[in-house]
Amino acid sequence: MSDMPAAISSDVIRGYNDTMILYILKQAPSYGYEISKKIRSISDEKYVIKETTLYSAFSRMEKNGYIESWEETAEGSGKKRTYYRISEEGRRYYKEKCAEWELTRDVVERFIEAV
Amino acid sequence: MSDMPAAISSDVIRGYNDTMILYILKQAPSYGYEISKKIRSISDEKYVIKETTLYSAFSRMEKNGYIESWEETAEGSGKKRTYYRISEEGRRYYKEKCAEWELTRDVVERFIEAV
């Protein structure tokens, strides 16, 4: 266990899952499965968001007005998907979280000794 | 509210309070009140750890074997204090958290747009 390679800290990620999702939705509307794969690829497979985390983030953010959803049936597959798009509120929230991140990162780093 | 200056993210800090405390104890044994003030000054007043967070971190870390405690009565003031020192387990844990931090930070930053 102590010689396991360091993994992503779910405590740090906590609260930044929303930010990651919004980063992706800022570029284009998308749906759960695709967002999950994008987070995985952007992070070079280093972070794989849990399904339940993802979907609970959607409902929380929709409730908060950061995203909006609608249903669509994919042409090829005939699968029903729930698409999400970012709102203006969501863009503002994303920017706030970026500023918060930079501040927090700079504080935490004062307590970290590089390896 | 949206024009409030960005504050530290307690979600990021979550789990890194322990790391901050260990960073201080790595230099010298100390006690709650002093550690709290050190965290405050090292962070340039940007982060003030809550008392309850601090003391629950102590009991968690002692249970996990990262720190050891003993009681002492201060010479001048006659106040009873609980001192803490870091253990070898604690030093190892601190190093792990540092590695974890760097990995996590690098992943999160891919989803952050600098202001």
Place this chain on the structure above:
DNA sequence: TTGACATACCACGACAGCCGTGGTACGATA
């Protein structure tokens, strides 16, 4: 002498977000 403030600590319980378990449903491929 009264009250405020700094020091020094802690119990209790609420809360939020992550996550494990398990479920539904469809199509493709072997």
Place this chain on the structure above:
DNA sequence: TATCGTACCACGGCTGTCGTGGTATGTCAA
């Protein structure tokens, strides 16, 4: 026939933070 990938979600447990409130000592000013 079975497995895998796609696509989604309900439920409840867990953990760390934090608000509220309490104990106790010493100092300093009004």
